[in-house]
Amino acid sequence: MRIALGIEYCGTAFHGWQSQAGGGTVQDALEAALCAIAGVPVGVLCAGRTDAGVHASHQVAHFDAPVDRPLTAWVRGVNSNLPEGVAVRWAQPVGDEFHARFSARGRRYRYLLLNRAQRPGLWAGRVGWYHGPLALAAMQEACARLLGEHDFSAFRAAGCQAKSPVKTMTRAEVRQCGSLFVFDFEASAFLHHMVRNLVGSLVYIGKGAQGPGWVDELLQMQDRTLAAPTFSPDGLYFRGPIYEPHWGLTDPEEDFLDGLLA
Numbered sequence: 001m002r003i004a005l006g007i008e009y010c011g012t013a014f015h016g017w018q019s020q021a022g023g024g025t026v027q028d029a030l031e032a033a034l035c036a037i038a039g040v041p042v043g044v045l046c047a048g049r050t051d052a053g054v055h056a057s058h059q060v061a062h063f064d065a066p067v068d069r070p071l072t073a074w075v076r077g078v079n080s081n082l083p084e085g086v087a088v089r090w091a092q093p094v095g096d097e098f099h100a101r102f103s104a105r106g107r108r109y110r111y112l113l114l115n116r117a118q119r120p121g122l123w124a125g126r127v128g129w130y131h132g133p134l135a136l137a138a139m140q141e142a143c144a145r146l147l148g149e150h151d152f153s154a155f156r157a158a159g160c161q162a163k164s165p166v167k168t169m170t171r172a173e174v175r176q177c178g179s180l181f182v183f184d185f186e187a188s189a190f191l192h193h194m195v196r197n198l199v200g201s202l203v204y205i206g207k208g209a210q211g212p213g214w215v216d217e218l219l220q221m222q223d224r225t226l227a228a229p230t231f232s233p234d235g236l237y238f239r240g241p242i243y244e245p246h247w248g249l250t251d252p253e254e255d256f257l258d259g260l261l262a
Contacts, residue, residue: 003074004094004249005030005044007059009086011233012125016052017059026050026086030061033081037073040066047100047241048107051193053233055126057110057257058089058240060249062100094247104241106170109195110257111183112235113203127180128199128235134181134206139174141212142205143183145219146172146198152191153222155201157230160192165222167191174202181206186242193230200228 009026019027027044034042046061069077074091082088097103114120114127115134146169153165171186183202185195201218204210218227237257243249 001065001068002062002094002096002098003065003071004060004062004092004098004100005074005078006089006091006249007061007086008057008089009055009059010126011050011052011054011056013083013085014052016054017046017049017056026056026059029083029086030078030088033078034063034074036081037069037077038065038067042066045100047104048190048238050236050238051233053125054236054238056238056240059238060100060104060241062094062098092249094249098247100241103243103247105244106186106188106242107190108171108184108186108239108242109190110185110237110239111195111199111231112237113181113183113199114179114235115181116179125234128232130203130207132207134203135208136174136176136181136206138208138212139181139202139206142202142215143172143174145212145215150219151222152194152219154218154224154227155194155197156191156224157193157197158224162189162191165191167194172198195236196231196233197224197227199235200231203231204228 014026015024017026019025030044031042042063044061044063046059050056071091075088078088112127114129117131119129120127149168151165152167156165168188171184173184175182183199205212
């Protein structure tokens with residue numbers, strides 16, 4: 001039986017999602033916890049790999065259960081074997097044709113940026129930080145220019161393995177909650193470091209180093225070296241994949257990020 005899992009994690013203590021020889025990744029921790037419940041090795045595949053220091057409020061992964069266990073075992077039982085900072089929120093059986101990554105028609109990310117003179121203390125590792133004043137209206141105008149289908153090569157990491165840099169951005173927004181700027185992005189797919197590179201360039205625009213029209217120039221030039229440096233991973237959250245309704249995998253619980261910023 002194929003099982004889909006909804007997972008949340010704080011990426012601060014992990015070396016990203018994908019399993020590595022030295023361990024220390026979210027995938028390593030999850031597979032070890034599943035093995036403890038199944039009694040045999042279990043491999044998982046996720047909807048969107050995250051880098052070291054990047055968080056997830058609604059990661060989705062799937063695995064083929066080698067033994068019959070109640071769904072509670074894949075949630076409470078697995079959680080009892082997971083380290084602090086990662087937890088399974090739900091487990092649900094899905095058809096064998098479901099794939100956490102390839103069945104997704106889109107993905108969502110949020111970036112939290114603390115904008116004040118002092119670096120974060122309480123939220124260290126969980127928000128990005130910029131010390132100088134930022135103009136919300138300029139960044140909002142720049143975000144609007146990102147919507148639609150574009151070649152995002154200017155925001156692509158050098159080691160990105162995606163077959164094409166052309167993606168369709170369906171949501172690009174920024175709002176301000178006190179000293180916190182909240183960036184939301186939704187697209188058909190994302191390139192490696194794309195969100196962090198977008199935030200870096202939007203901050204340049206917000207601080208007045210460039211105008212909103214700079215986004216158009218970067219998209220047209222398709223040159224990574226012309227855009228701003230990659231921003232910190234600390235404030236980046238993978239908010240989950242978007243699936244067709246027939247999979248029945250819409251998260252029924254309120255995203256804690258929305259609850260926090262309401």
